[in-house]
Structure formats: structure tokens, C-alpha cells
Amino acid sequence: xxxxxxxxxxxxxxxxxxxxxxxxxxxxxxxxxxxxxxxxxxxxxxxxxxxxxxxxxxxxxxxxxxxxxxxxxxxxxxxxxxxxxxxxxxxxxxxxxxxxxxxxxxxxxxxxxxxxxxxxxxxxxxxxxxxxxxxxxxxxxxxxxxxxxxxxxx
Amino acid sequence: xxxxxxxxxxxxxxxxxxxxxxxxxxxxxxxxxxxxxxxxxxxxxxxxxxxxxxxxxxxxxxxxxxxxxxxxxxxxxxxxxxxxxxxxxxxxxxxxxxxxxxxxxxxxxxxxxxxxxxxxxxxxxxxxxxxxxxxxxxxxxxxxxxxxxxxxxxxxxxxxxxxxxxxxxxxxxxxxxxxxxxxxxxxxxxxxxxxxxxxxxxxxxxxxxxxxxxxxxxxxxxxxxxxxxxxxxxxxxxxxxxxxxxxxxxxxxxxxxxxxxxxxxxxxxxxxxxxxxxxxxxxxxxxxxxxxxxxxxxxxxxxxxxxxxxxxxxxxxxxxxxxxxxxxxxxxxxxxxxxxxxxxxxxxxxxxxxxxxxxxxxxxxxxxxxxxxxxxxxxxxxxxxxxxxxxxxxxxxxxxxxxxxxxxxxxxxxxxxxxxxxxxxxxxxxxxxxxxxxxxxxxxxxxxxxxxxxxxxxxxxxxxxxxxxxxxxxxxxxxxxxxxxxxxxxxxxxxxxxxxxxxxxxxxxxxxxxxxxxxxxxxxxxxxxxxxxxxxxxxxxxxxxxxxxxxxxxxxxxxxxxxxxxxxxxxxxxxxxxxxxxxxxxxxxxxxxxxxxxxxxxxxxxxxxxxxxxxxxxxxxxxxxxxxxxxxxxxxxxxxxxxxxxxxxxxxx
Numbered sequence: 001x002x003x004x005x006x007x008x009x010x011x012x013x014x015x016x017x018x019x020x021x022x023x024x025x026x027x028x029x030x031x032x033x034x035x036x037x038x039x040x041x042x043x044x045x046x047x048x049x050x051x052x053x054x055x056x057x058x059x060x061x062x063x064x065x066x067x068x069x070x071x072x073x074x075x076x077x078x079x080x081x082x083x084x085x086x087x088x089x090x091x092x093x094x095x096x097x098x099x100x101x102x103x104x105x106x107x108x109x110x111x112x113x114x115x116x117x118x119x120x121x122x123x124x125x126x127x128x129x130x131x132x133x134x135x136x137x138x139x140x141x142x143x144x145x146x147x148x149x150x151x152x153x154x
Numbered sequence: 155x156x157x158x159x160x161x162x163x164x165x166x167x168x169x170x171x172x173x174x175x176x177x178x179x180x181x182x183x184x185x186x187x188x189x190x191x192x193x194x195x196x197x198x199x200x201x202x203x204x205x206x207x208x209x210x211x212x213x214x215x216x217x218x219x220x221x222x223x224x225x226x227x228x229x230x231x232x233x234x235x236x237x238x239x240x241x242x243x244x245x246x247x248x249x250x251x252x253x254x255x256x257x258x259x260x261x262x263x264x265x266x267x268x269x270x271x272x273x274x275x276x277x278x279x280x281x282x283x284x285x286x287x288x289x290x291x292x293x294x295x296x297x298x299x300x301x302x303x304x305x306x307x308x309x310x311x312x313x314x315x316x317x318x319x320x321x322x323x324x325x326x327x328x329x330x331x332x333x334x335x336x337x338x339x340x341x342x343x344x345x346x347x348x349x350x351x352x353x354x355x356x357x358x359x360x361x362x363x364x365x366x367x368x369x370x371x372x373x374x375x376x377x378x379x380x381x382x383x384x385x386x387x388x389x390x391x392x393x394x395x396x397x398x399x400x401x402x403x404x405x406x407x408x409x410x411x412x413x414x415x416x417x418x419x420x421x422x423x424x425x426x427x428x429x430x431x432x433x434x435x436x437x438x439x440x441x442x443x444x445x446x447x448x449x450x451x452x453x454x455x456x457x458x459x460x461x462x463x464x465x466x467x468x469x470x471x472x473x474x475x476x477x478x479x480x481x482x483x484x485x486x487x488x489x490x491x492x493x494x495x496x497x498x499x500x501x502x503x504x505x506x507x508x509x510x511x512x513x514x515x516x517x518x519x520x521x522x523x524x525x526x527x528x529x530x531x532x533x534x535x536x537x538x539x540x541x542x543x544x545x546x547x548x549x550x551x552x553x554x555x556x557x558x559x560x561x562x563x564x565x566x567x568x569x570x571x572x573x574x575x576x577x578x579x580x581x582x583x584x585x586x587x588x589x590x591x592x593x594x595x596x597x598x599x600x601x602x603x604x605x606x607x608x609x610x611x612x613x614x615x616x617x618x619x620x621x622x623x624x625x626x627x628x629x630x631x632x633x634x635x636x637x638x639x640x641x642x643x644x645x646x647x648x649x650x651x652x653x654x655x656x657x658x659x660x661x662x663x664x665x666x667x668x669x670x671x672x673x674x675x676x677x678x679x680x681x682x683x684x685x686x687x688x689x690x691x692x693x694x695x696x697x698x699x700x701x702x703x704x705x706x707x708x709x710x711x712x713x714x715x716x717x718x719x720x721x722x723x724x725x726x727x728x729x730x731x732x733x734x735x736x737x738x739x740x741x742x743x744x745x746x747x748x749x750x751x752x753x754x755x756x757x758x759x760x761x762x763x764x765x766x767x768x769x770x771x772x773x774x775x776x777x778x779x780x781x782x783x784x785x786x787x788x789x790x791x792x793x794x795x796x797x798x799x800x801x802x803x804x805x806x807x
Contacts, residue, residue: 022670023670023750023759024670024671024672024753024759027670042542043540043542045538045540050396051394051395051396051397051538051540052394053540053541056389056391091536092535092536092537092538093536093537093538094538095537095538095540096538096539096540096541096542096543097540097542097543097546098525098537098538098539098543102533102535103529103532103533103535104529104535104537107521107522107525107529107539107543108547110517110518110521111514111515111517111518111521111547111548111551114514114517114518115510115514115551118510118513118514119510122506122507122510125506126496126498126502126503126506127498129424129492129494129495129496129502130495130496130497130498132492132495
């Protein structure tokens, strides 16, 4: 979905009267299942919104997804099965936390790799500094020397 | 008429900025005093002209001049006066004008307070600052002109986005822009120093107040934005890792790194080349932020949806300034030789570690924010990088930073002994552990987040106190504290504030409770020890909206503690609904109530959230900003500013 379509989706989503996030009639009777449903919903993206999880979103589509997640849980699916089911239908775009596979490992590893690199350079710098000889103040340039002479002569 | 004058002033300011870019730069190169002296009056004139243009636009909004396209699109005659004024920057064109106004304001301030700068450096700083101005003036005039008229003015306007009609958000952009643009001063100083080929302790001292000011404004701006999201979006979230939030957070992280590394340049003449790079990157990320918000490249909660033409223009500005500065950096970086020598265990090393952690965490935020675009372009994958990623990938850096902070803050310069810095902190460490254990024992859920937050918060905050206490010396003479430099007070205050914020975020996330139900009028229900009764629901009319208002009584142990009035508003002109949560703010917790739709059985959906320590988060941000102000008011900066009274060397021959 390009950003234009997303925007269009948003406009459509705003036109309809909103229903507010999780509705009381969606809540499951079993508190353990409901807790799992809430946790799962927080990791799934509302497809027509901008960066909102279906747990927070007011859009109708998010409501449908919330109900879908709860239905699967009531059917006895495990958390992974529910997620797989949703991903199969809507693509990995719905996952707010990208999976650790394929090219995505680069995303996950970017921070640690950069940290190692930076720490290495930083450590080398500190070593260099602790072994360096104190630098003598740089001498005056010819221009500055001339100016100084002039001042001293006055 | 006023509009045309404003438009004219804007174009004149553009011209002045062009002159101010070229003339002083040549003057500094050729040592022509007259040409260099152009910069100062030009900076003042540029600022006055831009201020006039901005005032003209504000006037058009205040008088609801609907012959202006911008006013028609973003205002309405029935809108309250406050939002007519703030509506000036509640849109793309107006906010760009505010942006460029602040660019010129900082340029003018550099002219006012820069009396002690060497004339060539000053001329170059002002020229680079003006060059930034030129780019943004061109952007405004050629792609986003706020002064365009409509051939047929309508009877009334289309109103401002109701979400923006709120005091928290009204003042959030100016602070944020002061921060973003404040970093342009650090950038101008860095580029000027690169052209000059000279970075020394004095440079560090000149650049630090500007960075500090930018960081303070960013802190306040981000805090305000987060507070707004908390009470306005209807469920009490305070940070979403949204691209636009990240856009403001990345410069904040780099500014924090920069103001620490500038201390090393100032006191020890080391880390120079890194500090220059950081100054370039910090402003570069401000530009990235502007690009993200205004290009529509990334979808976000508060993007000004815009056409790609503008995006390309800003991309060009970004490439020109960041790319140009980095090229210059690559050419000149080796000229900046470090002078200070220091051991592995030293304040310098600790500040370097601080910089590494802040810069890498900023990099993580950047990669996460841009990854959806990268993945689509290179790997043909459409995916989302949301809060769970950032929580996992970003938080560890902050934990490590928090762990080393109190120790690093107490290690002496040059060469320190770890055990000596550690000794006064032992008590604080043990006490923090004890607090964490107590929290662990007290909480019912066995989540590690609460104890971790309690430990980190206590450790950082107590570390800051120990740092102050150690300054009383062997004699424990309290009166010494009064004589400490303000910068030391600023440091302790800001670090203490960071500890409070760490604690509040963990506490809030770990211990919040929520409840969603259909409430019948007059039937009380209990949430987390509070008794809540929906007494009545009424339709109320506001100045430019209709509201459904709930009348709710909040009780604890049978005693009434608050009357809450959550609202659901409908803005007929903008055709947009908003929620207005009702919040009972208390020291240890907020009770946050939202009213939803009416149900078929006559009840109303009521959401209740109990949010512990929410206020502490904003208080922590304020403490950090206050620490920044204290440090900014330190004597050495004032002395530096007052030094212009002494004559500047020998007169030119």
C-alpha cells in the first residue's frame, strides 16, 4: 500500500463515525483469554490507520481484526497460530514487530553492530589519548608573530 | 494591504539573506573588514523583515481575512481567539514561516551576543546561518507561499483541525522549532570552524550555549507533545514511536550527545573532530525530521500530508547542507588535532561512552524509522516497524546509559580511579537495589519492568544528589553548595530529572490499570480501589463544537474526591470528532476517564485508566529543562558574552 492509498484509507476511516477502540461487547468473558487478546492486538497494526495498533484504533477494520483475533483464541489457537493466521491473510505489514528473518535481520542487528563498531573506535581513541604525549601549544604563525613583534615594539 | 506588505517583506528578507550569505563569506576570505561587517546589520534586517511577514500573516488569521487561501483552509470566524493566533502555525505554510523566522532570530541573536567572536569566525557563522535562511525562504516563496490570495473569497473558513485546537499543542510547535532550528547555530559554528580550519577550547565554549538552548527547547517541545498525546488522544498513551515523534527525538538524542562532547572540547581540547561531526549530524537530523513531516514519505499521526514536490525540495536542502558540510568535514577533519591527554578511566572516557550510547541509540531510531522505506525499495517487502521493535532495540542503550551515568558524572578529568568515584556511590547503589527489591515484593504481578524502573530512577537520582553532596568537601560544609557554579547545579538537576523520567515511564507502563465497560446512569462500579458513578450525560454546546458530556463522580473509600467531565466533541465545520478525557491529576497517580458511545440498552461506554506516576514524567522533563537553564546561566557563558567590552586586540592597520 503506497502512502497515498494509506492516506485515502485514513480519510475514509475518519469519515465514518468512529467506534472507540476496544468495545465492551468485544471483551471475552475469560479474563486470561482477554489478556492474551489484548497483548496480541497491541502487536498488530490497524491497516487503515497511521501507526496505530488495532488495540488503540477506532477504525471499523481494526474492530473486525480484534474480533477475529478473539475468535481464533476462543477456538483454542495458540498465540503463534493466531499471528500466523492474521499474517497469512493480511501480509507481514500487519506486524508492528518485524519478524527476525530474511533481510529483516539487518534491521535487528543494525544497533548492536553499530555499537560494537563505535565502541571499537572509541576504545582505540581512548588508548591513543592515554598514550599520547601532551601536545605543546602550537607556535605562532608568521602573521601572528609579526603582530606580536609590533605590539612589543610599541 | 497588510498581507501584500508581509509578502513583500518576505521577499526582501530573502534578498537580504542572499547578500548576507555571499558578502561576509568573501569578506572573511579576503580579510576585508567592510565586507565582513555587512553580516551584522543584515542579520538584524533579515530578522525584522521576517518578523513583519509573520506578524502580517498572524494579523490575517486574527482578522479572519478569508481572501487569503491559507486562512480559508485553516481557520473559521467562530474559532476562539487563542486558536486563531496559534492557527498561524497550525498548517504547513505558516509553520514554515515560523521555522524561517526562528532561523533569522537565531542569526540575529548570534549577531547580538557574538561580540567576542573573532571577526572572521563571526562573519562566517552569520553567512552559513543566512545560507540556511536562503534555502528555506526559497522553499516558502516557491512551493509553500502563505500569502496567496483567493480570487473569490468564501463567506467563512474550513476551520483548523480540532485536534490542534488545544493549548498543549498550540505551543508545542514553537518550542520544537526553537529546538530544531537552534541546532542550526551549532551547525553554522561547525561549518564556520571547518572553513576557518580551527577548533579550540574557545570554540567549544561558544557553541555550547546554543546547543544547550536548542536542547532545552527540544526537551520542552517533546514533553508538551507527549503530554498533549496523553490527554487528547483518549487512551493515555504518551509515546508512540511514530515517525514524526522519532523525527524530534533523534535531534534530541544527538543534541544531548553534543552538549556533553562540547564540554570535553571546552575543558580538555579533545573529541574535537567528533564534536564537529555531531554538530553537523544533529542539524542534519533536524532537516531529516522536517523532510519526514512534510514529504508524506512516511505515514504518521501528525504529518502535514503534502505533495512530493515539496518533499523533493526539502530533500535537496537536506542533501546540500548535510552533504556539503560532510564533504567539508572530510577535507578538513585532520586539521583538528586533539590536545588533551587522558587515561582510560576518566571523565573524558565516560563522556565518550555517553556519546557512543546516545549516538548509537539515535542510529537505531533512525534505522527503525526508515526501515519500511528501505525494505520496500531494496527487498520488496512491505512491513511495519512499530513500538514493540523500538521498545526492544532502543531501551537497552538507555539502561546502560543510566547505569554508568552516576559513576561517569563523578570520575575526575584526566585520570581517575574507579574505586574512588565508586565509594561515595556505594550507599546509593545499595539503597536503589533495596528499593527495587521492595517494589518487587510489593507488586502483585511479577513483571521486571517496575523494579527495574525503580532501581534505575533511584540510582540516577540519588547519584545526582551524591554528586552534589561530594562537592561539600571533607568538611561537609553545606554553604559550599551555594557557591558552586550554576553549571554544576544544572548538571545535577538535569540528571535528577532524567532519573525521575526513567522511573515514571517504567512505573506507568508496569502498573497502569484499565477498565472498559458499559456504565448505566446512577450505577456505581469499582476500578482499582476507586468507585466511579456516571451520574448523567448531557449535550452541551461549545463555541465551535457540539459536545456530549458525561458527569462522573470519583470516590475512594466512600469519600468523593473529584467530579469528572469527559467529553465527546463533534466539530461540524471540520467534520471531525474528538475525545476530551477527564483526568483527576494527583501526585502519585492520575485517574483518566473517557466517555464513548451510547449503547442500545441506555448505558454508555466508559473507559477508566488508573495511571501511576504520570505527572512524574512531565516533572522529570521540566527538571531536565530547568537543569539546562541553570547551566545556561552559568557565569562562564555570561563572562564570555560580556567579554566584548574589552577591546579586540590591535586595530586593523
